[in-house]
Amino acid sequence: MKIFLTWLISALALLISAWLIPGVYITGFGSALLAALILGAINAIIRPILIILTLPINILTLGLFTLVINALMVALAAYVLPGFSIANFGVAIIFSIILMIITSIMQSLIKEKGNSSK
Secondary structure: OHHHHHHHHHHHHHHHHHHHOOOEEEOOHHHHHHHHHHHHHHHHHHHHHHHHHOHHHHHHOOOOHHHHHHHHHHHHHHHHOOOEEEOOHHHHHHHHHHHHHHHHHHHHHHHHHHHHOO
């Protein structure tokens, strides 16, 4: 159940982020669900490898290069999925930052609601 809720939150966060940022297009909620699934798979498989390979650059930039890696993961998901597109790499960086913020807020709201009922 928790995985399903996380998947829905990610899809909703994708839709909200696409609505906020010009240059990001998601055709509908079905595409957002598929994009959340693909982005989750990419982040689980490819992102850790890139983080390890770029560790020296990440240390030199005090972790800011992780933003570039996140934007690459979003751009890869947009490249793979037909209903999800991003105008350019700058938009991908902004989109990944906004997506991270919105997802964190939504996750904390769900967590707080779950804790208050105990």
